[in-house]
Amino acid sequence: MTAPYLELRGVGQSFGKYTAVAGIDLSVTRGEFVTLIGHSGCGKSTLLNLIAGLGKPTAGSIELDGKPISGPGADRGMVFQNHSLLPWLSVYANVYEAVDAVFPGRRPQEKQVKRDRVERLLRVVGLWEHRDKRPGELSGGMRQRTAVARAFAIVPRVLLLDEPFGALDALTRTSLQDELINLWSFDQATETVLMVTHDIDEAIYLSDRIVVMTNGPRATVREVVQVPLARPRERHAMLHTAAYADLKEHLLELLAERAVVGAA
Ligand SMILES: Nc1ncnc2c1ncn2[C@@H]1O[C@H](COP(=O)(O)OP(=O)(O)OP(=O)(O)O)[C@@H](O)[C@H]1O
Numbered sequence: 001m002t003a004p005y006l007e008l009r010g011v012g013q014s015f016g017k018y019t020a021v022a023g024i025d026l027s028v029t030r031g032e033f034v035t036l037i038g039h040s041g042c043g044k045s046t047l048l049n050l051i052a053g054l055g056k057p058t059a060g061s062i063e064l065d066g067k068p069i070s071g072p073g074a075d076r077g078m079v080f081q082n083h084s085l086l087p088w089l090s091v092y093a094n095v096y097e098a099v100d101a102v103f104p105g106r107r108p109q110e111k112q113v114k115r116d117r118v119e120r121l122l123r124v125v126g127l128w129e130h131r132d133k134r135p136g137e138l139s140g141g142m143r144q145r146t147a148v149a150r151a152f153a154i155v156p157r158v159l160l161l162d163e164p165f166g167a168l169d170a171l172t173r174t175s176l177q178d179e180l181i182n183l184w185s186f187d188q189a190t191e192t193v194l195m196v197t198h199d200i201d202e203a204i205y206l207s208d209r210i211v212v213m214t215n216g217p218r219a220t221v222r223e224v225v226q227v228p229l230a231r232p233r234e235r236h237a238m239l240h241t242a243a244y245a246d247l248k249e250h251l252l253e254l255l256a257e258r259a260v261v262g263a264a
């Protein structure tokens, strides 16, 4: 058995008297692609923020590679749900700044490698022509694509994505999903991905395992579902397999069940 890489043990987070999540146990092995799904407000962003090191859980522990997470680090790249960018910098500078912070090389050839990387990613997300605009001059989807380019550009070992494609049209979303799979499969550095999504098809297409959460308060892991589809996956072929249909039905049942429990 492979040793766990990211390990959450009994993780809980309270905000004052409100306990958002409780008793979260989750082991992710190095190289896994895991998605988190659950109803709005159940605590998905809370969990991802804790793994990013933006706060300490009020209960339990989180370890990465055997060490407790004590703050943000370049080993983890995060795309926030509100796709936060530096408002005074252009699209290009927002992405370059992130790369520069992680790869501090100052020699001309090192700078060129960074510029090439930024250009490639801005082209991938379709923003090369808009690279001189500031965040305030962008549409919501463009801001989101800039945030995605930033996180991809720093080639973190663990990529934490909080609904990174939520505001995008279906076509852009599909191509960024494929880019994400490429990054994860072929880029040596980015080994492990933890992603929040509301889109069940996206979760199935991308992940090895899907973590379904219960509703809050005291939201916890309802079930961890293995995705039994071989890789590389072919999007359209996948949609016609029995394994896909069964899995989708199971996930929808889990989510519907919780809606009833939450309403009670
Ligand atoms: N800083 C905070 N202070 C107080 N309560 C908070 C804070 N952050 C989150 N919460 C509460 O914790 C719960 C979980 O919030 P969280 O943002 O993690 O949900 P989510 O699953 O990401 O939802 P969504 O799918 O809508 O993004 C909510 O009830 C929310 O109000």
Ligand SMILES: [Mg+2]
Binding pocket: 044, 045, 046, 081, 162
């Ligand atoms: Mg959220």
